Amino acid sequence: MPETPSDFLGVLSARLGEKHVIADPAGMESYLVEERKLYRGNALAVVRPGNTEEVAFVVQECAKAKVAAVPQGGNTGLVGGGVPHTGIVLSLARLDRIREVNPFNATMIVEAGCILKTIQDAAEKVDxxxxxxxxxxxxxxxxxxxxxxxxxxxxxxxxxxxxLVLGLEVVLADGRIWNGLKSLRKDNTGYDLKNLFIGSEGTLGIVTAAVLKLFPRPKTRVVAFIGCASPHAALDLFEGLRQTLGDALTAFEFMPRFALDIVLRHAPGAVRPLSGDHAAYALIEVASPDPEIDLRALLEKALGSAFENGTIEDATIAASEAQNAALWYLRESLSDVQGLEGGSIKHDVSVPVSDVADFIVTASRACEEALPGIRVCAFGHFGDGNIHFNLTQPIDMEKPLFLAQWGRFNRIVHDIVHAMNGSISAEHGIGLIKRDELARYKDPVALDLMKTLKRALDPQNILNPGKVVALEGDLPPALPMGKKG
Structure with a gap:
């Protein structure tokens, strides 16, 4: 550490400007609390560089002073990956330029602080x-x-x-800048370095810019909401639609009856999509860049066959963009309304697509036997095997008592996932919350390789220390909300 924290922060302020080095507790608070408000952290300051060179300067100074740097974007992560124990929060929010849009090459070069919706809108402007x-x-x-x-x-x-990423620009742990911003579909010149940093949660390097892939804008799309008798029937529907619709099937989302019930109960403006109740639901979208293709006719034919063979019980197909949006609203509201039903123990897991229905049935039964009255809310991206296996507290149980059993239900759910050769983290990452779970379930050789990479690329362990993999001297995996580290 420097002689005093003020010496270190003074060096950063001289380069970035005092307003971009925030050290007062009120100004830092929103950066210290993660999305689910389960944990809060501690930091010397929040530092807000404005370009890649300033990021590199900050990291160089952190390396000299042996001060941890915890990168943070929108602070919307769900595993505590942006919660600092000490050191600085390195906010990338000011790196928000779109450097280039090339529709002919179907690429876009963006900085790390760009909001995802801004990128989507910029792509749409070039069709x-x-x-x-x-x-x-x-x-x-x-x-x-x-x-x-x-x-x-x-x-x-x-x-x-x-x-979706072709190239990256990354600031390394010693402050050097790796310029890998190539818009190439093929580049076989040695190791694919970008894939070391994608998914590494800022522990190996700090991504400052990226080359993204663009795709033709769909000119027509159709959304349907379907009722099924079981998760297995929904899986049969997915397989049938995949065979008949091919790449036109862009989304296949699964919801149990409980999930739809709470959306209809709590989401403003939500409208019941089907007249009756069903044990399982699927929201599907088909899309094409060819406006001449009659997707509705194709979907009607496919669903008609599924109805005749007993795979589905009922379905509605949107007739307009407004109805498309109304059906998607039922799925997109689900994450927000779960909290209105009480405590929620959340799992982001994946299994082979062929096993996803078996997983839901098996894991649901195991949790219901472990705690009678628990309400299973297993929903998600059925077509790629990713299920958000969330557990809502029993109606007559106190929330703190229920949430105290998170570790117990981790063991139940993750053991079943592991037995099915699945993953305990499908799309949210590891961060703090799943660090110890990773050590339990990851192949020992793979875990050793991950630690080797961390030590090689960040020998001082200053980049987001304590996240993903635990090294000697790391702090405990999480700080309870309301307690400072």
């Missing part, structure tokens, strides 16, 4: 799309999306963030 789509897209920033390898509702057609 393209950037297909990453999340509930937090109005506030999350692309650097965080890249650092967690975010998923979202369009993974089925376009892939995770990893598949």
């Amino acid at each position: 393209c799309i950037f297909p990453l789509s999340l509930a937090s897209e109005g506030s999350c920033r692309i650097g965080g999306n890249i650092s967690t390898n975010a998923g979202g509702v369009n993974v089925l057609r376009y892939g995770n963030t990893r598949e």
Whole structure:
């Protein structure tokens, strides 16, 4: 550490300007508390560089002084990956320029602080799309999306963030800048360095800019909401639609009856999509850049066949963009309304697509047997095997008592996921919350390789220390909300 924190912060202020080095508690507070308000952290200051060179300068000074730097974008992460224990919060919010849009090359170069919705809008202006789509897209920033390898509702057609990135610019732990901003579809010159940093949650380097892939903008889309008798029937529907519709099937989202019930109960303006109740629901979207394709006719035919063979019980197909949006609203409101039903123990997991229905049934039964009255809210991206297996407290149970059992239900759910050769983190990352879980379930050789990479690229352990993998001397995995570290 420097002789005094003020000496260190003074050096940063001289370069960045005093208003971009925030050290007062009130100004820092929003940077110290994570999205779910489960944990809060501690920091010397929040530092807000305005360009890549200033990021590099800050990291160089941190390396000299052996001060931790915790990168943060929109602070919308769900695993505590941006919660600092000490050192500085390195906010990338000011790095918000779109440097280039090239529709012919179908690429865009953006800085890490760009809000995802801003990127989507810029792509649409050149008749393209950037297909990453999340509930937090109005506030999350692309650097965080890249650092967690975010998923979202369009993974089925376009892939995770990893598949949407062609190149990166990264500030390394010693302050050097790696310029990998190439817009190439093929580059076989040695190791694929960008994939070291995508999904590393800022522990190996700090992403400051990226080359993103663009795609033709769909000229027509149709959304349908379907009632099924079970998760297995919904999986049969997915397989049938995938075979008949191919790449036109861009999204397939699953919801249980409980999920729709609470959306209808709490989400303003939500309208019941089907006349009856069903054990399972699927929200699907089909889209095409060809305006001449009659997607509605294709979907009607496919759903008609599914109804005749007993795969589905009922369905409604949107007849306008307004109705498309109304059906999507039922799915997109779900994350917000869960909290209105009480405490929620959340799991972001994935299993092979062929096992996703078995997982939901098996894990639901196990949790219901462990705590009678628990309400399972298992929903998500059925088509890529990613389920948000969330557990809502029993109606007659106190919230603190329920949340105190998080570790117990982690063991139940994650053991089942592991037995199915799945993953305990599908799209949210590891951060603080799942660090110890990763050590339990990750292949030991893989975990050792991850630690080797961390030590090689960040030998002083100053980049987001204590996240993803635990090294000797790291602090405990989380700080309880309301207690300062």
